[in-house]
Amino acid sequence: MKSIVISVKPLRALRLPFAHFKILQGLAYNLMSYDSALSAEVHDRRFADKKAFKFFCFTDLMGRYYLGKDELIYKNSFEWELRSADDRIIEAAEQKIKHDPVLTFNNQPCRVLSYKKCEKRFCANSINLKMNTPIVVYHTEPSGFVRYYNPFEGEFVERVSKNIQNKYEMFFGKPPADSVAVECTAPSDGDKCVTHYEDSIITAWYGKYRVTAPPEVLDFIWHTGLGSKNSMGFGTVSEL
Secondary structure, eight states: OEEEEEEEEESSOEEEOSOOHHHHHHHHHHHHTTSHHHHHHHHTOOOGGGOOOOOEEEOOOBSOOEEETTEEEEOSOEEEEEEESSHHHHHHHHHHHHHOOEEEETTEEEEEEEEEEEOOOOOSSEEEEEESSOBBOEEEOTTSOEEEOOTTSHHHHHHHHHHHHHHHHHHHSSOOSSOOEEEESSOOGGGEEEEEETTEEEEEEOOEEEEESOHHHHHHHHHHOSSBOGGGTOOOEEEO
8 A cells, every 4th residue: 555745846827626626536547547457447446336446545735825716826836645555556656757747737737846655554553633635424315315424423433434344345355353433533513515526516524533443444544535435535634
């Protein structure tokens, strides 16, 4: 399980909409496309009950920005991190950057200044995390209605825990060695984030969480995210 942190400088002021996770997801797949077979495999992954776990996540852009009218403006360099439990994704991203050190964000070119590959490993059985990108917890009713859960509901963390266990078992072919417990340590209405992805309105939550699980599961969470829609940009964590 690895990640790649990329330092980037816009060739001219980079302008992005507030809801830009679709753009970042496109960049992630573009980096994977150095290995076209891998990119297709990841994009088309389906498991039992049509679960579509992709086993990667990414951070929001990390750097100073200015607020424009309905947009974020990045004039200086910033960092972006792509993480995955599947090492092939990170290796493909590295080769893509070596081949062409220019990344395109919504048709706007940015030059790669540097990059580094990382391997995050936890030793403890419990960690405190905050959301770098907001977490999504939802259920789709047979009618098609999408029910989003919030951290004030007990079912919120129950579903997050179950999601971790399901993803882990799908990837490794066996369940975690011990139980997984998730606690939202200080839920606040101010953590609510209502955004959109293409034509869908999504309710997600920032905030702080405590996760208790075997260290290898904590490693997996770091590299794949919490909650649902991780490959769309949701649920990437930072360590407190």
